[in-house]
Amino acid sequence: MSSKLLRGTFILTAGMMLSKVLGLLYVIPFDALVGAKGFTLYQYGYIPYTLFISIATGGLPLAVAKFVAKYNALGEYGLGQKLFKTSMKIMLATGFLAFFVLYLIAPGLGEYYASSDPAYKPEDITQVIRAVSFALILVPIMSLIRGFFQGYESMGPTALSQVVEQIVRIVFLLLGAFIVKFILNGSTVTAISVATFAAFIGAIGGLIVLIWYWRKRKAYLDELLLQDRGQLQISLVDMYKEILFYSIPFVFVGIAMTLFQAVDTLTFGKAMASIGKSEETTTALGILNISANKLVVIPMTFATAFAMSIVPTVTKAFVEEKMDTFTTQLNQAFQVLLFLTLPAVVGMSLLAEPVYTAFYGYDELGVEVLKVYAPAAILFSLFSVTAAVLQGINQQKYSVLSLLIGFLLKLSLNIPLIKWFQTDGSIYATTIGYLAATLINMYVIRYFTGYRYQLVFRRTLLMIIFTGIMALVVSVVNGLLNTGLDPQHRLQAILIIIICAGIGAGVYFALALKSKLAQRLFGNRIEKWQKKIRLRAK
Numbered sequence: 001m002s003s004k005l006l007r008g009t010f011i012l013t014a015g016m017m018l019s020k021v022l023g024l025l026y027v028i029p030f031d032a033l034v035g036a037k038g039f040t041l042y043q044y045g046y047i048p049y050t051l052f053i054s055i056a057t058g059g060l061p062l063a064v065a066k067f068v069a070k071y072n073a074l075g076e077y078g079l080g081q082k083l084f085k086t087s088m089k090i091m092l093a094t095g096f097l098a099f100f101v102l103y104l105i106a107p108g109l110g111e112y113y114a115s116s117d118p119a120y121k122p123e124d125i126t127q128v129i130r131a132v133s134f135a136l137i138l139v140p141i142m143s144l145i146r147g148f149f150q151g152y153e154s155m156g157p158t159a160l161s162q163v164v165e166q167i168v169r170i171v172f173l174l175l176g177a178f179i180v181k182f183i184l185n186g187s188t189v190t191a192i193s194v195a196t197f198a199a200f201i202g203a204i205g206g207l208i209v210l211i212w213y214w215r216k217r218k219a220y221l222d223e224l225l226l227q228d229r230g231q232l233q234i235s236l237v238d239m240y241k242e243i244l245f246y247s248i249p250f251v252f253v254g255i256a257m258t259l260f261q262a263v264d265t266l267t268f269g270k271a272m273a274s275i276g277k278s279e280e281t282t283t284a285l286g287i288l289n290i291s292a293n294k295l296v297v298i299p300m301t302f303a304t305a306f307a308m309s310i311v312p313t314v315t316k317a318f319v320e321e322k323m324d325t326f327t328t329q330l331n332q333a334f335q336v337l338l339f340l341t342l343p344a345v346v347g348m349s350l351l352a353e354p355v356y357t358a359f360y361g362y363d364e365l366g367v368e369v370l371k372v373y374a375p376a377a378i379l380f381s382l383f384s385v386t387a388a389v390l391q392g393i394n395q396q397k398y399s400v401l402s403l404l405i406g407f408l409l410k411l412s413l414n415i416p417l418i419k420w421f422q423t424d425g426s427i428y429a430t431t432i433g434y435l436a437a438t439l440i441n442m443y444v445i446r447y448f449t450g451y452r453y454q455l456v457f458r459r460t461l462l463m464i465i466f467t468g469i470m471a472l473v474v475s476v477v478n479g480l481l482n483t484g485l486d487p488q489h490r491l492q493a494i495l496i497i498i499i500c501a502g503i504g505a506g507v508y509f510a511l512a513l514k515s516k517l518a519q520r521l522f523g524n525r526i527e528k529w530q531k532k533i534r535l536r537a538k
Contacts, residue, residue, distance in 0.1 A: 026170040040286035045128035045196040063247035068151025073316045075229040091140040102133040124189045132196035138203040145210040157213040161206040169202025249396035253387040271418035292369045299344040299377040334456045349374040354493035362488035379434040386441035398444040406437030466511040474504040
């Protein structure tokens, strides 16, 4: 893996991980403010918003990144900048259009959600959806700027803007909800509406960071324009056709999880009611799509960063026909991804009780859902990266095909599996859908590039063995700690996590170093780190 790709991936990972951690930490005080039912109302606003964000941005960040990387590799720097400047107006128009549409259809969505959840009135859900819809005005512009920088393999602007956006959103969300509930004595519905409107305030913060970066990099971009070869003349119409061709598959991939969650939102209540569990719907759905989901997506943060980093890099190698470089990058990408994701999801599943308790307080259903749900993050990660590779080799239509097949499996299996396994059934349906989509993506990559997975499979087997040893050690340590500590008590649960995670990570990385696996994956960085440790020990 090129040092530039690895560096960009880790920058994005650090930014996304910090953003995810912040997104988890705020849950603790927010849960105290609005409760489990409030979380479900929050979800009713956020799922349609997420869907509209994906459509409004049109998969633009990665599509623009791919376009810019492609023509930069050809020395045509002016084309990328031309596209960027003209796209700003389109994104502004798209953002306003998405805002108006979501704002107008909010009453209809409110009626539908309220029909299967008696806890809230249609007008309550409508108010929450309309509050979050304002963020649609700014997010498309922000996505365009991020994609442009990523096309230059510059991941810092995306990472920092995401962190600032999250901090501003969370501060406004918590302060707003607190003021409404405890100072103004307002309702939970009003507090949730303020919390969802925080997405708009956060977007302002993220946009300010990106504008600052643009002004800072302007001189460098102008210098590149002086080096422009100017041999290709592409009209704006042809540019937008190419971007549209790139972006449509990105839209589908970007809304993959949201589509699967939408299936749950639409069918979960009716399926639970059919087995006499309608009173559990609100709480169970909130745990499934909000509480547990926020924890499960943490291990796939690295995959998301890889997907964003690998598109311009793979595109460049593919355009320049450097297939050896292409193969090396894929080998390293898959291995590093699995090296970090496998132990993380297994550890989360083993420590589901203290992990869930630490963030949300003990809940028997929440612990069970997290234990079953955590391993699915491996498939979420692999799907994200394989879909990104298909974009890089211009076979993005197959990522849409694989997702549709996975979605249809989820849609057809969700109700029967929920009837058989209740909340866990929804997780099984999601897992089957993602497994099918990932296997199709892997086959298509193999078919069009001749890429072979043998090395990845061999190394993955070694990682599984190391993870198994780590899991055994963590299970023993967790069992011993549970004799003196209560995993259902928040502070004691945190202590259990720190001890078990520290020992588990130590065992896993010690095995990786002893077998030289870590050195093969991370190269000079590990060797330099080892030398520093030895020098300090002396």
